[in-house]
Amino acid sequence: MFKNLTVYRIGPDWSATVAAMEEGLAKARFAECGATQALSAGWVPPRGHAHGALVESVGAQLLLALMVEHKLLPGAVVKRRTEELAQQVERASGRKPGKKQTKELKEQAVLELLPMAFTKRASFKVWLDPQRRLLMVDAGSATRASDVVMHLVKAFDGLSVAPLQTAQAAATAMAEWLASGEAPATFSVDRECELKSDDExxxxxxxxxxxxxxDEVRQHITTGKRPTRLALTWQGRVSFVLTETGQIKKLDFLDVVFENHPGRADADAAFDADAAIATGELVQLIPDLVEALGGEQRSGDTPPLAGQLESELKAA
Known part of the structure; x- marks a missing residue:
């Protein structure tokens, strides 16, 4: 169900019914890239049914999905076409194009090539926990997660979010766990780690x-290397990799979690079961992880990301 999670805190003033959320997302439903359109992003039914609901409610947890499609234009192909156009200009005018005209020719080349380009799609799952006021984005990087959040803020009036901040930095906590050889309560340290020095x-x-x-690992910590990734398991049920920025990656729900899974005879029933199991585990794991990192740190009533996203949207 989920592979990588970036966790956000939803601002205190936002609330919306499922119907209102559905209406907001419907205004930005996904459409394929047009002939000369390089990128398209929009909301799709989480279940994968054509014309299905854009907001799925499973056990009071809300699930959404953002689809992003972009056209692949290799730089070498664009460069070659730009050079061909530049040669045409030179033959017609007797002089090489200047910097400004070359830029315009490159834009022309892109427009010519876009209708023939292959497309690539990526889907990003979004999970809202209204009761705990948490928002989780399944994306491989914080930058991609932020892009998804921007689309969400654009769709939902009044929504403000901020990355969930902990009192202790993840890198500092992971270094302490490795140095002491003791994992925090409910967690165990697994067999994967990345350490990086802060020097030049x-x-x-x-x-x-x-x-x-x-002793070798502890020596690395002593000499100044800091963990950027560390594999952990929570209560023998969910394995994952914690990054230095607090992202949860490579989520793996262990076999014990699926002991009572109904199977996959019915796709909708399987979707509901997968969603209920995954969110049911993670709504317990995330608070335990936050506690292991010293608890949540709140800097004020207004989430700092809200203003940043509003500025980006106004500039768009």
Whole structure:
């Protein structure tokens, strides 16, 4: 159901019914790229049914999905076509195009090539927990997650969010766990880790399928290397990798979690079961992880990301 999560805190003043959310998303439903359109993004039914609901409610948890399509134009192809156009200009005028005209020719080349370009799609799951006022985005990087949030803010009037902040930085906490050899309560340290130095060399040490409670690992910590990634398991039920920025990556729900799963005979029933199981586990894991990182740190009533997103939207 989820692979990577960036967790956000929803601002205190926003609330909306499922019907109102559906209406907001419907205004930005996904449409394929036009002939000369390089990028298209919009909301799609989380279940994958054509013309289905854009907001799915499963056990009081709300699930959405953003589809992004972009056309692939290799830089070498654009460059070659730009050079061809520049040669045509030179033959017609007897002089090479200047910097400004070359830029215009490049734009012309892109417009000519876009209708013939292949397209690539990516879908990003969004999970809202209204009761706990949390928003989770399944994206491989914080930048992509922020892009998804921007589309969400644009769709929902009054929505403001901020990345969930903890009192202790994830990198600092992970270093303490590795140095002491003791994981926080309800967690165990697994066999994957990345350590990076802060000096000009930016040295990196990676461990895979390797014990981490060793003198060698502790020596790396002592000499200034800091964990950027650390594999953990929560209560023997969910494995994941915690990053230095607090992202949850490579989520893996272990077999014990699916002992009572109804199977996949019916796609809709399987979707509901997967969603209920995944969110049911994660609504317990996330608070435990926040506690392990010293608890949530709140800097004020207004989430700082809200103003940033509003500025970006106004500039768009």
């Amino acid at each position: 060399l930016k040295s990196v040490v990676r461990y895979a399928r390797h014990r981490l409670d060793t």
